[in-house]
Amino acid sequence: MSTSSGPPPSDRWRSWFRRRDLAAFQSVAERHWPGAEPVLPRLSRSANHGLLWFGAAAGMAALGTSARSRRAALRGIASLAVASAAINTVGKGAVRRERPILDMVPVMRQLKRQPFTTSFPSGHAASAAAFATGVALESKGWGAVVAPVAVAVAASRVYTGVHYPSDVLAGAALGIGAAFALRGVVPTRGQLPAPGRPPASAPALPAGQDLVVIVNRRSGSATATAGLIRDALPLAEVLECAPADLSGALENAARRGRALGVCGGDGTVNMAAAVAATHSLPLAVFPGGTLNHFAYDLGIETVHDTVTALASGDAVRVDLGRFRPGPQGPGGAHGYFINAFSLGVYPELVRTRERWAPRIGGWPAGVLAAFEALRGERPLTAELQGRKRPLWLLFVGNGMFRRVGPAPGRRHNLADGLLDVRVVHGGRTPGLRLLAAAVAGPLSRSPVHAAVRRRQVRISGLAPGTPYAYDGEVAHSGAELLIDKLPEALTVYCPMRF
Known part of the structure; x- marks a missing residue:
């Protein structure tokens, strides 16, 4: 069977x-x-x-x-x-x-x-x-x-x-x-660890009482953001200014309020940060520019973020980068930066981008500016920390920029007391050298790129009139520059949600 x-x-x-x-x-x-x-x-x-x-x-x-x-x-x-x-x-x-x-x-x-x-x-x-x-x-x-x-x-x-x-x-x-x-x-x-930042004491300003906000009407989305600020902070005084009037408006606002507010890009925030630090006032930052590196590194992405911090009085202390001598004008003995200072191809890139941005838009202008800068520039010659060398780029960041995988760099700690110094050495292939530097990241050394951390950087042997950039603004140097930091010199309203 x-x-x-x-x-x-x-x-x-x-x-x-x-x-x-x-x-x-x-x-x-x-x-x-x-x-x-x-x-x-x-x-x-x-x-x-x-x-x-x-x-x-x-x-x-x-x-x-x-x-x-x-x-x-x-x-x-x-x-x-x-x-x-x-x-x-x-x-x-x-x-x-x-x-x-x-x-x-x-x-x-x-x-x-x-x-x-x-x-x-x-x-x-x-x-x-x-x-x-x-x-x-x-x-x-x-x-x-x-x-x-x-x-x-x-x-x-x-x-x-x-x-x-x-x-x-x-x-x-x-x-x-x-x-x-x-x-x-x-x-x-949301997965990234909480940025290291020491808490600071700042007055709680519910509804924006005793807050004066200066808005750069030429920055990115600042004009639209100004309306959101007025709706969210009905007791705040919100003033829209042309770029030429910003310096005077910020100084006047610092004398009248218990805190200084600013809406604009990183260049505008730079000006406000210098004024706020000088007057020992807390700064309320409303992102209104194209990139907003400083605000985003603090976790401030919307008007609501800043409004929440103002209501509770939550704030942090951050370092303020400094270079001497500074640009000409009021306070010209010192210049300040909240993100980065640079020499070499980047200042020329900034100038070209600003020239084309009103006609073709910010991102296309940036691509065009990068192409023109790499095609037409020659390496500058400078003495860096006592050693003379040709350079395509000198980048000095206010705090260490860290990359997560292939993602762009951001700062984990804006009060670390350190300068993120990156140098791209001169040579015949600036594009390849800059790309190699971008891939290599921080704290690396190679024949084309070096990245170290310092508390002070001294540059000499510059040709007078050499352009430099700080937070997207361009000025011209003398023969020497000294770059350092003012540790925890600035208090910024910041939501404690991370």
Whole structure:
């Protein structure tokens, strides 16, 4: 007598799964979905090659009012790229599954151009899930906006008959995994450790009472931000000024208020910081420029952040960079910087960018300025710490800039008492040398690049009139410069949420 054990359990499970998958596909194909017919096929086509998500990222970056929006857009695109790479190199080749038969799908739903790759997993679902997850990891608000669109794109792949439901679920899982894998390499801002910064005593100013805010109306989004400040701080005095009037307005405001407020880019904040430190006043910073490095390094990204700190009196002490002699004008014996001081190609880049920005926009002007600076400049000659050498760039940061993975540098501690000094030596290939310096990062040495930390830097042997840049502003030097720091010289309102 013989017995038959039947197919192995694994085969029975696969058979059962395929039947359920096909049944779900048939259910979607046979059901009428009110309002979906004119929407889902078009949405599915718009997501081809990630075009929908690139457009969404551009819109987020353009419409967003803070750096969080730009970070969310960038992380979304980066997560999509990781997911696409995984799909194309591993996913499609691992399971060579045929596409569903379209006989049961109404013709009006079917795509005009059918995909020719294998069905498992869904690349569209992976890209949608990766983008939405990457966005949400940086910004819950934008994530809530993008998520329904991502779900609709994933559903459209079954609705139009190009994927089985399991293809879509597997693709979505892969996309989510890609976003979290990227986060493991490049942490989100929320994952980063709390910046080291000593707390300071500052008066609580609810509703902005006794606060005078000076707004540079020519800075980035400062004019729009001024309206938000007035709404959030009805008792504050908010004055909009032209760049030429800023110095006098800041000095006048420092004499009348218990705290000094400023809205503008880093150059404007630089001026306010010098005035606030001189008058021993706490500074309230409202990001209103293009880059806002100083505010973002303190965790101040929106008007709400500063308003919250003002209401509670939360503040921190930060170092103030100093160089001597300073630019000509009031207080010209010293110059100050909150972010960085530089010599070499960067000052020329700043001047070119400022010349073109009003005509073509800030970012295109920056690209053009970089090209022109690298093409036309010659290395300057200077004596640095007693040694004469040709230099393409000397960068002195107010605090150590640290990079997280391939992400741009930020400062973990704005009161560390240190200068982040980076030198790109002269040579025939400035572009390659600057790129090597950017990749090498802090505290490194090579034939083309050196990075060290100092408390003081002395530069001599400069040709009089050599341009230098500090916080995006450009001035001209004499034959010598001395750069150091005023430790914890500035008090800044800052939310204690990290």
